[in-house]
Amino acid sequence: MAESVQLPVIDISSSDRISTANSIRQACIEYGFFYLINHGISEELLQTVFDESKKFFSLPLEEKLKLSRKGDVGFAPIYAENLDSSSTSKGDLKETFHIGPLEGEESRLNLWPSKGTPNCLGYNLFFTSILTIFIKISEILPSWRMLMEKYYKKVLCAGKELSSLIALALNLDDDYFEKIGASDNPFGFLRLLHYPGEGEIAVSDSEVVYGASAHSDYGMITLLATDGVRGLQAIFHNKHKLLIVVYKSVCKDKYKQPRTWENVSHVKGTFIVNVGDMMERWTNCLFRSTLHRVMPTGKDRYSIAFFFDPNQDCIVECLKSCCSESNPPRFPPIRSGDYLRERINAAYSSSK
Ligand SMILES: O=C(O)CCC(=O)C(=O)O
Ligand SMILES: [Fe+2]
Secondary structure (H helix, E strand, O other): OOOOOOOOOEEEOOOOHHHHHHHHHHHHHHOOOEEEEEOOOHHHHHHHHHHHHHOOOOOOHHHHHHHEOOEEEEEEOOOOOOOOOOOOOOOOOOEEEEEEOOHHHHHOOOOOHHHHHOOOHHHHHHOOOOHHOOOHHHHHOHHHHHHHHHHHHHHHHHHHHHHHHHHHHOOOOOOHHOOOOOOOOEEEEEEEEEEEOOOOOOOOOOOOOOEEEEEOOOEEEEEEOOOOOOOOEEEOOOOOOOOOEEEEEEOOHOOOOOOOOOEEEOOOOEEEEEEEEHHHHOOOOOOOOOOOEEOOOOOOEEEEEEEOOOOOOOOOOOOOHOOOOOOOOOOOEEEHHHHHHHHHHHHHOOOO
């Protein structure tokens, strides 16, 4: 059975920003993961977001499909995505709903239950009388959009503060990521996730099915809220300060065998923060975007991820503080939007 890892805890509200930045640096080098506390999002708000997310996922599939993924936002049913694009599985056993940026051109792309599905729920026959058959989804989820926007803004704010601490952790000015246009108008995605429990989905014994297959996140940092149902696991090659083997343009130890998966436990009131691939590229593999996955446990599981990604037009290239003559850049510069597009397309086209 997998062991549980003890991750560092970072207090984002501490007035000693330098010491916080040093702790973040150590956590990002050793684990690429940490718990974040005092992030400014109350437990009540988080609980309400979980409750409303559950309400959405418990709608009949055909209602959810009316808000099907367009571009990067909206609903994706089970098996639509395969986070491990190299795997042969038919896709991940999870359904998701994505909300993209709330400002600028992209904001108009978002899909909302109150707008996209004008008519009829009514299949929840268990409770339904003839009078309730034609209830609009907007009436079932009346404050859904407002709530999700509120949460989005708050978690974006925590992400911005964290990115300024990360800049300090990399010996840069704390507004560095703003100055280069990465976190000034970041490309943030709120992702509601539901991993169905046993009984809802028939899976044959011979099939390997993951809730979320092994992957590292694509962007800068992810702020993840979990509901207490276990399942999240990660591989921490660097935890005991093993030599970092870097090969061609990949931080090779990410794919090193054998893989030892460790459980990442839920800690009430915290966010689980993990480093994404673009941060790994910026830091020339100093900060690790750690492989992780979600195993099905037979229980329904809900989580809420916020991907704090650089502005699409930002060029991600090795930071001066992370390279030298003896440690040259391992990755060519890339435009953030192009990199994300390639990774997202691979994940959605590799489900069978
Ligand atoms: O649900 C979780 O705990 C993790 C989700 C995740 O890794 C992702 O969506 O990238
Ligand atoms: Fe992830």
